[in-house]
Amino acid sequence: MADSRQLPKLTYSTREVAVMLGVSRPTVDRLVRDGVLPSVDLGSTRRTLIPAWAVELLVAERRATLRRSLCQPSSRSSRKSATARSFSGRKWP
Numbered sequence: 001m002a003d004s005r006q007l008p009k010l011t012y013s014t015r016e017v018a019v020m021l022g023v024s025r026p027t028v029d030r031l032v033r034d035g036v037l038p039s040v041d042l043g044s045t046r047r048t049l050i051p052a053w054a055v056e057l058l059v060a061e062r063r064a065t066l067r068r069s070l071c072q073p074s075s076r077s078s079r080k081s082a083t084a085r086s087f088s089g090r091k092w093p
Helices: 014-021 025-033 052-071 082-087
Strands: 011-013 048-051
Touching (some): 011 014, 014 048, 014 052, 025 048
Antiparallel strands (some): 011 048
């Protein structure tokens, strides 16, 4: 009887990482080339594998950066735009 449990993935292909990050495969290749993502090249097969921990770390860092940018008030928040000024007297339901 075969065990139906699967082991967690330890590596992902560049195509899988591209789908996970929502970017193109050449962008993932660039991240690998620039050293943002570590990788293992499988010799003559031209296949590049990226460790799962590196992808998870990159996703976590991007989420944290996004949260910080959403929580910090922008320097322009103190000035009202023309649109905000034009609607400032309007009562919204």
